[in-house]
Amino acid sequence: LKKKRSIHDLARELNLSATTISFVLNGKAEEKRISGDVVKKVNAHVKRTGYQPNQVAKSLRTGKTKIIGMLVEDIADPFFSSIARVVEENLYKLGYKIFHSSTDNKTERAKELLRIFRERQVDGYIIAPSPGIEEDIEWLVKEGKPVVLFDRYFPKIKTKNIVIDNEGGAFKAVMHLVANGYSKIAFVTLDSDQVQMKDRLKGYNKAIVSKKLQKQVLQIGYSEYKNDPLSVSVRVREYLNKNNMLDAVLFATNYLAVSGLQAIKELGLSIPEDLAVVGFDDNTHFSLFSPSVTAVAQPVGDISSLTVKELIDALGAEEKQEKIKPGTIVLDTELIVRESSVRSEKNKISLVNKKKSRVN
Amino acid sequence: LKKKRSIHDLARELNLSATTISFVLNGKAEEKRISGDVVKKVNAHVKRTGYQPNQVAKSLRTGKTKIIGMLVEDIADPFFSSIARVVEENLYKLGYKIFHSSTDNKTERAKELLRIFRERQVDGYIIAPSPGIEEDIEWLVKEGKPVVLFDRYFPKIKTKNIVIDNEGGAFKAVMHLVANGYSKIAFVTLDSDQVQMKDRLKGYNKAIVSKKLQKQVLQIGYSEYKNDPLSVSVRVREYLNKNNMLDAVLFATNYLAVSGLQAIKELGLSIPEDLAVVGFDDNTHFSLFSPSVTAVAQPVGDISSLTVKELIDALGAEEKQEKIKPGTIVLDTELIVRESSVRSEKNKISLVNKKKSRVN
DNA sequence: CTGAAAGCGCTTACAG
DNA sequence: CTGAAAGCGCTTACAG
Numbered sequence: 001l002k003k004k005r006s007i008h009d010l011a012r013e014l015n016l017s018a019t020t021i022s023f024v025l026n027g028k029a030e031e032k033r034i035s036g037d038v039v040k041k042v043n044a045h046v047k048r049t050g051y052q053p054n055q056v057a058k059s060l061r062t063g064k065t066k067i068i069g070m071l072v073e074d075i076a077d078p079f080f081s082s083i084a085r086v087v088e089e090n091l092y093k094l095g096y097k098i099f100h101s102s103t104d105n106k107t108e109r110a111k112e113l114l115r116i117f118r119e120r121q122v123d124g125y126i127i128a129p130s131p132g133i134e135e136d137i138e139w140l141v142k143e144g145k146p147v148v149l150f151d152r153y154f155p156k157i158k159t160k161n162i163v164i165d166n167e168g169g170a171f172k173a174v175m176h177l178v179a180n181g182y183s184k185i186a187f188v189t190l191d192s193d194q195v196q197m198k199d200r201l202k203g204y205n206k207a208i209v210s211k212k213l214q215k216q217v218l219q220i221g222y223s224e225y226k227n228d229p230l231s232v233s234v235r236v237r238e239y240l241n242k243n244n245m246l247d248a249v250l251f252a253t254n255y256l257a258v259s260g261l262q263a264i265k266e267l268g269l270s271i272p273e274d275l276a277v278v279g280f281d282d283n284t285h286f287s288l289f290s291p292s293v294t295a296v297a298q299p300v301g302d303i304s305s306l307t308v309k310e311l312i313d314a315l316g317a318e319e320k321q322e323k324i325k326p327g328t329i330v331l332d333t334e335l336i337v338r339e340s341s342v343r344s345e346k347n348k349i350s351l352v353n354k355k356k357s358r359v360n
Numbered sequence: 361l362k363k364k365r366s367i368h369d370l371a372r373e374l375n376l377s378a379t380t381i382s383f384v385l386n387g388k389a390e391e392k393r394i395s396g397d398v399v400k401k402v403n404a405h406v407k408r409t410g411y412q413p414n415q416v417a418k419s420l421r422t423g424k425t426k427i428i429g430m431l432v433e434d435i436a437d438p439f440f441s442s443i444a445r446v447v448e449e450n451l452y453k454l455g456y457k458i459f460h461s462s463t464d465n466k467t468e469r470a471k472e473l474l475r476i477f478r479e480r481q482v483d484g485y486i487i488a489p490s491p492g493i494e495e496d497i498e499w500l501v502k503e504g505k506p507v508v509l510f511d512r513y514f515p516k517i518k519t520k521n522i523v524i525d526n527e528g529g530a531f532k533a534v535m536h537l538v539a540n541g542y543s544k545i546a547f548v549t550l551d552s553d554q555v556q557m558k559d560r561l562k563g564y565n566k567a568i569v570s571k572k573l574q575k576q577v578l579q580i581g582y583s584e585y586k587n588d589p590l591s592v593s594v595r596v597r598e599y600l601n602k603n604n605m606l607d608a609v610l611f612a613t614n615y616l617a618v619s620g621l622q623a624i625k626e627l628g629l630s631i632p633e634d635l636a637v638v639g640f641d642d643n644t645h646f647s648l649f650s651p652s653v654t655a656v657a658q659p660v661g662d663i664s665s666l667t668v669k670e671l672i673d674a675l676g677a678e679e680k681q682e683k684i685k686p687g688t689i690v691l692d693t694e695l696i697v698r699e700s701s702v703r704s705e706k707n708k709i710s711l712v713n714k715k716k717s718r719v720n
Numbered sequence: 721c722t723g724a725a726a727g728c729g730c731t732t733a734c735a736g
Numbered sequence: 737c738t739g740a741a742a743g744c745g746c747t748t749a750c751a752g
Binding site for chain 4: 371376377378379380383392393394395398417419420421422423
């Protein structure tokens with residue numbers, strides 16, 4: 001275990017001072033009028049000997065770690081992992097590294113992680129906030145730390161937020177179902193106070209009311225949902241059985257849609273003849289399911305790149321001692337119409353046959 | 361932007377020395393015989409005032425960062441993201457944070473990331489190695505750094521490795537197809553020198569030879585695969601068209617299977633009647649496809665937990681100045697048989713009906 | 721054009 | 737039982 005070389009070792013080897021070497025390494029040679037010869041000598045020697053500066057020491061001195069703390073609900077969820085991937089790529093190009101951690105939407109876990117990020121002196125935060133961490137985030141903002149929230153946000157605190165038009169997305173989905181002849185439309189969602197979930201419900205309600213239809217909402221507890229995906233599918237199955245007049249279902253999340261499809265498969269219902277299905281949040285595989293599944297797609301690429309852009313802006317503002325301008329960017333969703341929500345004439349006929357047998 | 365409080369601020373506030381506070385904070389009160397009163401006073405004050413030690417300073421002093429560098433091929437790939445999730449959870453409990461970065465399997469990218477991890481003084485490494493970084497990893501090992509490789513490894517260097525029995529998995533899959541009456545079995549794989557891919561091919565070959573069948577292998581370039589998933593599906597379509605005697609396909613990766621299913625769907629072939637399909641690497645959604653897809657499942661949970669365990673062992677050994685024992689753990693795969701690879705009489709009939717109206 | 725020295729916030733060997 | 741001081745490896749204000 002040989003010790004790593006420090007800038008002083010280099011200095012000794014080159015008969016220069018650590019100061020000079022530091023200037024060269026940090027691109028301040030011009031500004032500090034270091035001679036061209038010295039610059040060349042230093043660079044060549046660094047390259048040849050493979051000197052690697054200790055970033056921890058640098059961070060302690062400068063107060064900047066070039067680390068961003070990223071909090072998501074679940075890094076194994078394709079929505080979050082694909083955002084994390086793009087965010088990571090983009091920030092990497094700017095010399096940043098990322099800590100990302102999964103909160104499981106748990107308040108205590110999220111608080112703990114924010115504390116750890118803070119102790120580790122991260123330069124900024126990208127957060128899909130769990131419920132109950134409003135105060136903690138407010139602290140960060142008050143300290144002047146760059147914070148960007150995405151997917152959900154707290155309307156009362158002055159962060160930068162990147163979200164989608166959840167209400168409009170759900171509204172669009174219901175209107176699409178109505179336009180395709182469905183009228184008994186259920187909404188399967190989570191029992192959650194989070195703004196993105198409340199907005200999806202709002203959009204569903206608005207569309208149902210505007211079309212003078214009947215509201216049919218199944219709310220599933222979040223913990224149930226996370227701890228036991230199987231039970232979700234059981235819940236949906238029971239619900240569909242009990243409410244067998246339904247002809248369409250809008251699922252409020254990706255996972256719910258997947259569990260719901262499982263339930264529908266088990267019930268032996270045909271999609272879209274017996275039941276139309278639309279998912280909120282697209283999925284790489286929805287186009288491969290048979291039938292392929294209609295979905296309200298989130299603009300994952302835009303969410304990622306805007307999140308990074310806003311964070312970088314905020315880091316720049318902090319650098320220049322300017323105030324970070326809070327604000328919420330709302331992105332549009334796109335309804336991707338596939339087979340699961342469009343009845344063809346041929347299909348309509350088969351529906352009649354099916355409805356009866358389904359009573360047993 | 362008020363300055364954060366340091367241990368010396370605490371010392372002043374409590375009329376104690378930084379030394380004493382440090383001992384208390386690091387649980388050395390007993391060992392250093394700090395009086396109970398002082399311990400209580402310090403803890404209470406820390407709690408009340410919310411002091412958070414600067415971990416960067418601590419790292420500089422101790423040489424330990426409590427950060428693990430994790431290199432995967434693509435964090436957005438469900439295989440890697442689910443492993444990352446579990447690894448992160450487990451290490452988190454032990455006070456570690458993780459940098460994870462995606463290499464896209466690119467040599468230069470991986471080398472660069474290892475350099476950055478090194479500069480940041482990470483305590484250990486978890487790596488699904490890209491081709492061409494054998495030397496760089498050997499360096500880390502020689503320096504005595506804990507390194508665990510997973511998914512693939514370099515047989516020549518003395519790391520700890522957690523891999524699966526790729527050869528056995530592919531072998532099992534082919535034998536299963538043969539047992540179900542298929543005999544013209546193709547293997548669609550990547551044109552890759554990586555050990556896990558070579559072993560899958562080996563397993564396929566071994567089974568084909570043992571059954572005296574004909575080898576049929578389509579190799580797709582890795583860059584093509586990554587840069588243009590659509591082109592993969594086109595390639596598979598052309599291949600299946602040209603080799604229309606085939607009655608089964610084994611796909612060597614998750615992504616290949618998904619693209620392949622796309623191709624088969626476009627060709628209008630019925631699975632498993634016209635063509636049986638087996639994927640290597642299971643996928644959350646394979647069970648939901650119609651027909652559901654048979655897969656060689658990797659024990660993701662075991663891979664994750666053993667990777668962590670081996671890393672922790674290595675960190676412990678390093679701590680105690682012991683030698684880190686290299687070695688390769690090979691885990692079994694599990695063949696999950698679903699509809700896509702089993703012809704049944706019933707399936708044959710329902711196929712005909714399904715085309716028309718799916719009446720029971 | 722270059723260098724000596726202070727200091728970022730910790731931990732720890734040493735002294736008492 | 738407690739504290740003063742050195743040092744981890746950098747950067748930078750200051751001096752020349």
